[in-house]
Amino acid sequence: MFVSGLELWQWIDRAKVEAIASDVSLTELEWLLQELTSLDKLALRLESFKDSPKIQSNLSLAELDQLWKRRLQERVPVQYLTGTTYWRDFSLKVTPAVLIPRPETELLIDLVVEAIQSRLEAENTNPKSTPTHPGRARGHRPYSRGGEFSKSNWVDLGTGSGAIAIGLASVLTNSTIYAVDFSTAALAVAQQNADNCGFGDRIKFDRGSWWEPLEFLKGQVSGMISNPPYIPSSTVLTLQPEVTKHEPHLALDGGLDGLDCIRHLAATAPDYLESGGVWLVEMMAGQAEAVVEILESQGSYCDVQIFADLAGIERFALAYRR
Numbered sequence: 001m002f003v004s005g006l007e008l009w010q011w012i013d014r015a016k017v018e019a020i021a022s023d024v025s026l027t028e029l030e031w032l033l034q035e036l037t038s039l040d041k042l043a044l045r046l047e048s049f050k051d052s053p054k055i056q057s058n059l060s061l062a063e064l065d066q067l068w069k070r071r072l073q074e075r076v077p078v079q080y081l082t083g084t085t086y087w088r089d090f091s092l093k094v095t096p097a098v099l100i101p102r103p104e105t106e107l108l109i110d111l112v113v114e115a116i117q118s119r120l121e122a123e124n125t126n127p128k129s130t131p132t133h134p135g136r137a138r139g140h141r142p143y144s145r146g147g148e149f150s151k152s153n154w155v156d157l158g159t160g161s162g163a164i165a166i167g168l169a170s171v172l173t174n175s176t177i178y179a180v181d182f183s184t185a186a187l188a189v190a191q192q193n194a195d196n197c198g199f200g201d202r203i204k205f206d207r208g209s210w211w212e213p214l215e216f217l218k219g220q221v222s223g224m225i226s227n228p229p230y231i232p233s234s235t236v237l238t239l240q241p242e243v244t245k246h247e248p249h250l251a252l253d254g255g256l257d258g259l260d261c262i263r264h265l266a267a268t269a270p271d272y273l274e275s276g277g278v279w280l281v282e283m284m285a286g287q288a289e290a291v292v293e294i295l296e297s298q299g300s301y302c303d304v305q306i307f308a309d310l311a312g313i314e315r316f317a318l319a320y321r322r
């Protein structure tokens with residue numbers, strides 16, 4: 001359908017005032033319009049569409065207005081309103097059944113690549129050596145796809161939208177990725193995303209609790225990646241309404257101190273990881289010390305390391321199976 005440029009411009013003018021009054025970023029308004037109309041960021045910023053009689057739009061102005069009210073009054077995240085988010089190189093479908101994948105989580109994939117490269121380097125210099133650490137996280141780094149273990153199994157536990165599994169499939173071109181979630185509705189979204197991104201045949205989705213559906217992989221997993229629920233139960237309800245009212249609680253609540261799932265993954269992964277296998281999780285700011293303690297006291301891991309996100313906050317813990 002089409003809307004008039006002038007009417008749209010007038011609507012945007014009102015929507016901007018409402019956004020400021022509701023403390024919602026104008027970038028979100030731009031995002032909504034870029035997703036739902038043919039306008040791009042430049043056209044929106046320059047307002048060059050004002051005199052155009054016909055702008056292509058998925059919705060009428062009344063429908064757009066209704067959607068915008070849901071953003072402002074019900075605090076629905078704009079990604080759920082448009083049904084789309086962008087993560088690494090991928091456009092992913094998101095519904096309220098899945099957590100909206102966050103930009104910092106993208107770094108998990110870079111850490112995997114670095115861990116593999118450092119393991120290969122260590123093996124080349126000393127074939128019998130145990131893996132060495134990949135160094136501090138340095139953000140995105142080009143990766144040569146040639147240097148990868150052949151036919152390895154990697155696991156994304158708590159896959160949600162499938163983002164991590166898809167990221168892994170894109171860099172681990174010879175591997176099979178197993179992705180697990182407890183939520184059937186989340187898995188349906190993840191499968192659709194994997195299919196849309198062209199990895200449907202390389203990612204196997206299973207429903208269950210953590211390792212439960214993957215018994216057959218005991219001792220054969222090269223790496224376990226997880227962004228598990230890690231927010232302390234008492235903190236969950238204090239988060240912004242966009243999160244507490246709309247994102248799935250199953251994705252957020254990590255128990256009394258937020259570390260229930262991380263403790264479980266640290267305790268159970270040694271049965272599944274091969275020697276030298278990678279254990280990598282995302283955690284909340286302030287949890288690094290406790291996670292190092294959990295891993296070191298477990299006794300099955302070596303080279304425990306903490307990595308920071310791009311804001312310098314310690315958010316990732318990596319260790320290797322002895």
Ligand SMILES: C[S@@+](CC[C@H](N)C(=O)[O-])C[C@H]1O[C@@H](n2cnc3c(N)ncnc32)[C@H](O)[C@@H]1O
Nearest residue numbers: 101158159160181182209210227228229250251
């Ligand atoms: C923080 S979200 C992460 C989602 C996605 N991996 C991402 O990074 O955007 C945690 C995910 O763990 C799943 N989850 C919670 N408890 C689980 C369990 N016992 N077994 C498997 N998955 C679980 C949730 O359904 C949710 O999808």
